[in-house]
Amino acid sequence: MKARRLEWAAPDRLVGEIREYLSHEARQVDVSEIAAAVAERGDAALLELTAKFDAPEAESLSLRVGEEIALDALNALDPAVREALEIAVANVGEVAEAQLHAAEKTVELPQGQTVTVGEVPVGAAGIYAPGGRASYPSTVVMGCVTARRAGVERVVLVAPPGPDGTIDPTTLAAAALCEVDEIYAVGGAQAIFALARGTETIRPVDVIAGPGNAWVQAAKRAVFGEVGIDSLAGPSDLTVVIGEETNLKWAALDLCAQAEHGEESPLVAVATAPGLLDRLEAEVEAAAAANPSVNDCRLALVEAPSVFEAIALVDLIAPEHLQLMTADAIALAGKFRTAGCVFVGNETGTAFGDYVAGSNHVLPTDGTGRIFGPLSPSTFRRGTARVSLNADAVRRLAGPLDALARAEGLPVHGLSATTRANPDQETK
Numbered sequence: 001m002k003a004r005r006l007e008w009a010a011p012d013r014l015v016g017e018i019r020e021y022l023s024h025e026a027r028q029v030d031v032s033e034i035a036a037a038v039a040e041r042g043d044a045a046l047l048e049l050t051a052k053f054d055a056p057e058a059e060s061l062s063l064r065v066g067e068e069i070a071l072d073a074l075n076a077l078d079p080a081v082r083e084a085l086e087i088a089v090a091n092v093g094e095v096a097e098a099q100l101h102a103a104e105k106t107v108e109l110p111q112g113q114t115v116t117v118g119e120v121p122v123g124a125a126g127i128y129a130p131g132g133r134a135s136y137p138s139t140v141v142m143g144c145v146t147a148r149r150a151g152v153e154r155v156v157l158v159a160p161p162g163p164d165g166t167i168d169p170t171t172l173a174a175a176a177l178c179e180v181d182e183i184y185a186v187g188g189a190q191a192i193f194a195l196a197r198g199t200e201t202i203r204p205v206d207v208i209a210g211p212g213n214a215w216v217q218a219a220k221r222a223v224f225g226e227v228g229i230d231s232l233a234g235p236s237d238l239t240v241v242i243g244e245e246t247n248l249k250w251a252a253l254d255l256c257a258q259a260e261h262g263e264e265s266p267l268v269a270v271a272t273a274p275g276l277l278d279r280l281e282a283e284v285e286a287a288a289a290a291n292p293s294v295n296d297c298r299l300a301l302v303e304a305p306s307v308f309e310a311i312a313l314v315d316l317i318a319p320e321h322l323q324l325m326t327a328d329a330i331a332l333a334g335k336f337r338t339a340g341c342v343f344v345g346n347e348t349g350t351a352f353g354d355y356v357a358g359s360n361h362v363l364p365t366d367g368t369g370r371i372f373g374p375l376s377p378s379t380f381r382r383g384t385a386r387v388s389l390n391a392d393a394v395r396r397l398a399g400p401l402d403a404l405a406r407a408e409g410l411p412v413h414g415l416s417a418t419t420r421a422n423p424d425q426e427t428k
Contacts, residue, residue, distance in 0.1 A: 080400065104117065105118070111397050113387065122381065124206050125155055125156065125207045126209070128143075128158055128187075128210030130210070137171045140178060142362050146379070150377035156181060159183070188212075188216060192222075208230070209229065210362060230379045232365060236258060237258070237320045238254065238322075240254060242326065243276075243328075248276070250346060250349065254323060255267050255284055267300065268299070268302065270302045317338075318338035318369040320340040329344045394417070398418045398422075
């Protein structure tokens with residue numbers, strides 16, 4: 001054990017010294033060849049690389065581990081280790097359940113210990129409001145109000161200025177209405193890097209949220225881990241599911257409204273009955289011709305053989321916006337798992353969600369709804385946990401802990417517990 005005493009200094013200075021002392025020289029690696037190999041050769045590349053780096057002595061390899069192999073391993077497990085795992089599974093499950101239902105809740109577990117779970121807001125949030133073809137005061141509202149309601153003390157807005165170097169006045173008005181703490185006239189990837197890492201003028205934030213173009217999304221990917229991000233939001237997209245009862249004129253207007261965001265906005269229409277797509281296409285062409293603000297986007301038209309197959313398709317698409325305009329929309333709405341936001345029924349156009357319905361329009365795009373959800377207060381909050389053990393809980397848990405720790409090859413973890421359980425005995 002190597003120890004070094006660091007003299008107290010201003011926190012922002014001391015943290016740098018601590019990081020410098022604890023840091024190890026980074027090992028530079030290039031994973032581009034591995035990425036290319038997996039992209040080009042799939043499983044064959046995985047097997048080859050596993051054999052090279054992890055299992056050079058294996059006679060054969062399989063990527064998939066069968067269920068029966070796992071069950072055999074469980075049945076052969078040391079009983080003490082199995083008991084320890086079962087306790088861990090039960091206790092972690094109860095604590096996780098508590099996190100779903102309470103801002104802060106104390107769970108009293110059978111062995112006598114308590115775990116208190118809750119949430120606290122991050123200290124600072126950066127909201128990105130796009131510019132370019134249009135101004136987005138609505139995004140200011142979506143991001144800044146949500147961050148403030150989450151309890152964030154410092155809310156920062158960045159937005160690209162117009163040709164004259166100033167931010168659109170409506171965007172600034174929205175910022176004032178939302179009582180934003182700091183506003184910066186900067187956009188693009190450079191704004192994201194400034195929010196994440198700071199400059200002479202802009203102090204770093206803890207979480208960055210807001211939609212943007214490919215440059216903004218690439219920058220968010222690059223800083224993820226240094227800061228939290230909401231999702232990868234942009235460019236905007238829409239999928240519409242239509243049936244015989246769909247008002248096709250409304251559906252066409254909804255698709256055209258989405259096309260106002262830019263030529264790169266992907267649009268999809270999925271029909272659950274024959275003969276609808278030609279009529280929808282004609283309605284779209286008429287609406288687009290009558291509205292110059294509609295960009296020349298690409299629209300994919302698909303006729304699904306059944307409603308169930310339409311659901312499966314849409315879940316793979318993982319659209320940012322999903323409009324269900326079929327007669328059974330209410331019944332179907334709960335069956336979709338990957339859409340950023342679902343708009344139910346003929347009357348419920350995506351535009352309502354973009355502006356005034358109350359849902360958040362900062363949503364995951366490009367299929368990332370599989371792993372991200374809409375912007376919400378949870379984006380700007382982090383979980384906390386506090387653990388407290390009494391003497392009885394220590395005695396009851398030390399044995400299982402020791403068994404599990406030794407199974408992992410970490411015996412001193414077990415020693416730290418058994419010593420507490422038997423303070424008057426020498427523990428080996």
